[in-house]
Amino acid sequence: MPIEYLNLPVLPTVKAHLIINCVLVFLTLVVVALRIIARFESGVKLWWDDFLILLAVPQGIGMLVIQGMWAPMGVGYPATETLPNLVPILKMLVAYEFIFATCISTIKMSVMFFYLRVFVNDGLRLATKLVIGFVLLWSVGNILQVFLICRPFAATYDPTIKGKCGSQVVSFIAIGAFNVITDAIILTLPIPTIWGLKMSSSARLGLSAVFMIGLIVSVVAIIRIISLTQLDLTNLTGTMVWADFWSTVEPNLGIICVSLPMLSRLRSRFTSRRGASKLEGPSSECTGSYRRGNAATGRLGPTMPTDHRHDEAFGLETLYGSNKQVHHASIVASGTKPPAEAPSRDGSEEALTLQPANPGQDKNGILVQTKWTITSN
Known part of the structure; x- marks a missing residue:
């Protein structure tokens, strides 16, 4: 039925x-x-x-x-x-x-x-x-x-x-x-x-x-x-x-x-492009990085093979400077890339870097890298 x-x-x-x-x-x-x-x-x-x-x-x-x-x-x-x-x-x-x-x-x-x-x-x-x-x-x-x-x-x-x-x-x-x-x-x-x-x-x-x-x-x-x-x-x-x-x-x-x-990568790119179009006066970019090591191996994790994971990034949100126009992007990344060199201070350009606690340590592990673009008001 x-x-x-x-x-x-x-x-x-x-x-x-x-x-x-x-x-x-x-x-x-x-x-x-x-x-x-x-x-x-x-x-x-x-x-x-x-x-x-x-x-x-x-x-x-x-x-x-x-x-x-x-x-x-x-x-x-x-x-x-x-x-x-x-x-x-x-x-x-x-x-x-x-x-x-x-x-x-x-x-x-x-x-x-x-x-x-x-x-x-x-x-x-x-x-x-x-x-x-x-x-x-x-x-x-x-x-x-x-x-x-x-x-x-x-x-x-x-x-x-x-x-x-x-x-x-x-x-x-x-x-x-x-x-x-x-x-x-x-x-x-x-x-x-x-x-x-x-x-x-x-x-x-x-x-x-x-x-x-x-x-x-x-x-x-x-x-x-x-x-x-x-x-x-x-x-x-x-x-x-x-x-x-x-x-x-x-x-x-x-x-x-x-x-x-x-989606933080899309937001960071949109923010930096939007901010770049509004820049007035001299500006600079600086990059700081830090690798966290452990007591046993001098790094957070094992040596990673060179593969697609070294490009993986996870966005952070930070805020710097009260009297400067700051455009920044911070990432936590895993891989084998060495940190980029930060430009030196020159006139209105201001370099902000995070130095590793142990510069001679293994370059593998977690990389915390922050990039600033600073414009004086």
């Missing part, structure tokens, strides 16, 4: 949620496109962290598509009014859970491969690889629970089939809790390395803030867990309004947050 689909008017709250997530997905596409442009602008090839984000984008879009398909099927209505749509809604719920689990895992893997691309510290790289293994196991468990929560599997989406099912709500909450925990672990991984650099406290705070921007996603994940506690499978359509909304927000916001730091 064919299933009769019942179309119901979309409730205002559900419509607002759908519009917000459509805007969010659009912003996700824009940010990821700018990320790819920034990578090509830097003259380097895409790496695994970029490919993984590109893989996560269609998964985030898939979450929005399912949310849109659910909207006219009675989201927000009591289950007694949406009973004819229950089976298709539950079938899409299985797909929704699967896509959510794979998308979140893909984003986490992208962040950790970014760490492997940028940092050469042996301890950080080892810790990152261990966390990658843990996240992979966590992801497999998430995916398996989607298909093993009920025996037989058909009982997951068809209430008329007799079977044994675990508590899906408890499962959703457990997955969300592990999600928040792994987010915290991943985001704090590079902090000890950053605070081991010979930089000003404000620069270290700024760089730490860039890496910790993903905490916004963790806040959303916690809100999502709270909404899941209100979910009642006996009245699914009547209680899934907010869980549906936040479950689509979380992965798409995650893609944006992990991609925003990559």
Whole structure:
């Protein structure tokens, strides 16, 4: 007997949620496109962290598509009014859970491969690889629970089939809790390395803030867990309004947050070009660099082969000078390039350099390089 689909008017709250997530997905596409442009602008090839984000984008879009398909099927209505749509809604719920689990895992893997691309510290790289293994196991468990929560599997989406099912709500909450925990672990991984650099406290705070921007996603994940506690499978359509909304927000916001730091190169170039067109009077450029070494090897990480990673850079934000017009760009880079020579002070030209604590040390490791263009007022 064919299933009769019942179309119901979309409730205002559900419509607002759908519009917000459509805007969010659009912003996700824009940010990821700018990320790819920034990578090509830097003259380097895409790496695994970029490919993984590109893989996560269609998964985030898939979450929005399912949310849109659910909207006219009675989201927000009591289950007694949406009973004819229950089976298709539950079938899409299985797909929704699967896509959510794979998308979140893909984003986490992208962040950790970014760490492997940028940092050469042996301890950080080892810790990152261990966390990658843990996240992979966590992801497999998430995916398996989607298909093993009920025996037989058909009982997951068809209430008329007799079977044994675990508590899906408890499962959703457990997955969300592990999600928040792994987010915290991943985001704090590079902090000890950053605070081991010979930089000003404000620069270290700024760089730490860039890496910790993903905490916004963790806040959303916690809100999502709270909404899941209100979910009642006996009245699914009547209680899934907010869980549906936040479950689509979380992965798409995650893609944006992990991609925003990559746009610093575009911003720096735009700012420097814009500032260069407004320069009046003499100006100069100066470059300072510093390499952080450890006690055992004299450098932060192992000797790196000459490959594309020596061109990798991560933007910082700093502010210098109150009576001068300053245009600057600061980067943290890994590789084998020696620091550039800074010009000497001449008239209105002012050279600002950061000298290494040990000039004779190995030139491999993390390079913190700052470039200033200073114009006297």
